[in-house]
Amino acid sequence: MTQVVISNTEARARKKWRWPALPTSVVIALCWIALMLVLACFSEVIAPYGFTKLDLRNRLAPPLTPGHWLGTDELGRDVLSRLVFSIRVSLLIAFGATIISATIGTTLGFLAAHFRRWVEQIVLMLADFQASMPFLILALSVLAFFGNSLVLLVGLMGLFGWERYARISRGLAISANAQGYAAAIRQLGAKPPRVYFTHILPNIASTLIVSMTLVFPEVILLESGLSFLGLGVQPPMTSLGNMVGYGREYLTRAPWIMLCPAATIVLTTLAISVIGDWLRDKLDPTLK
């Protein structure tokens, strides 16, 4: 058994790491995500105008108008500039929410794996509850009770999908606990947080990262849905769903206001799902 393990690691070390052959769809998806990230990081530099800058002489200008390549909206605000800032806001919320939910879920999963018994039962019960209620309805009720703010919105979205990380990390931590390395660290006197976060976490990280890429598009869709309904990101701030929601009023006269952010939402979720599916096949075929 030990020999097999050693020869495996040796073989892995000997084989030179090569750039994996990427399918075309994944390359395109990666390029799109890279573009989105660049737009989000350098919004101020890239956007030709501020996202609230009015140009009242050029209201509802169609795309390809010189100076406004994607046209303008009802107040003469440049659609391209608003799109660039919306991408930043939507991505920030989605990243923030994904990180929060992964942290909460993984921690709860570890707690369940460590204490077992009733702690585990409570975590599993909460996970079942979360999975069985439509998240949109829970989110809407919290927004109704507490009103709306960006912090609350990110925190709320941060609860989305935690149960998946919790289930995965619980299962993997239980099986990792039974393995030699975890026992060895424990024998050396490491406290549980050290065992879980510096030793078990890196070993199960690939599975967690795959689930993050699978949850991420759903977070984007959820945020854009809430903002579309006027219950997510509030003006004057703008997000992709928010743009679609307000662009809807001008569907007949200026469909580009709504079509540009809608296309961005679709392409971004599509790109991340393509990458997520590919990562899952590469890193972890055991995940569904």
Add this chain to the structure above:
Amino acid sequence: MLRFFALRLGRALLTIVLVVTFAFVVLRLSGDPALMIMGPEAPPEVIAAFRKAWGLDEPIWIQYFDYFGAIAQGELGRSMRDGRPAIALVAERIPATLALTLPALLIKVGLGIPAGIYAALHRGSAIDRAVMVAAVAGFTVPSFVLALLLVLIFAVQLGWLPSGGQDSWRHAILPIFTLGVGGAAVLARFTRSAMLEILGQHYIRTASAKGVPWRAVVTNHALPNAAIPTVTIVGFMVGSLIAGAVVVESVFSWPGVGRLLVVAVANRDLAVVQCILLLVALTMVTSNLIVDFLYGFLDPRLRTRTGSA
């Protein structure tokens, strides 16, 4: 078998208890419930009466049990907008929501399941690829985008159908289509992968090897087994009928429960929101229970197994 159902029933009750607890905690955290439900303009004696009626002067755990008692008796408060009981407001919207969601469910099941089965049986064919592309599109195109695209094409450009309202059956076509098509694509993908997994099993190969005709293998061995995961997804879809209608009803200004919820959230009409929350939880729990009972019929192992579940 009995134990299995008893466990499931217990879990269903637990979910309801958790939802009520959730509503209770959120309601208490968000401020004075008397002011929240009765509105800030309510006269002090009304507020005092409300406090007394709801036992807000009692210790918190007694309030918690009283809250359960009130909900069990159907006392869900009154709408802040027009003072009518929230439960009546919600109930009169249910038919409109069902008018959209039931036909949509028929489309999902009637289109999605056969498409998924066909795609799995003809893996790699043009239809299989079309199903997969549609499934990816069904996941990545949010329903509000699909709805607006349909309005843009069929209402604005072609002028065939109205873009919103509830005056005739023609108004229902676009919302039903929006709800049905997205769900059908998702269901097709699940059915396809369930079928593919079953078709890769040893007992399918055994059945083929001993000379059972392929048609019989599919109908007698593959379909009943693939039905189990598919029923789970359909059950989830039935349970989330109301939740799924929220966005679509808003886009098409369809006066159903979903639109009521959005308006209630925007106005912070808490009694109505709480009532819809409970309604959604009840639908979800009921459909999960039905799915569990169906498992009993679909999976003979559950019927024969006694005791340890």
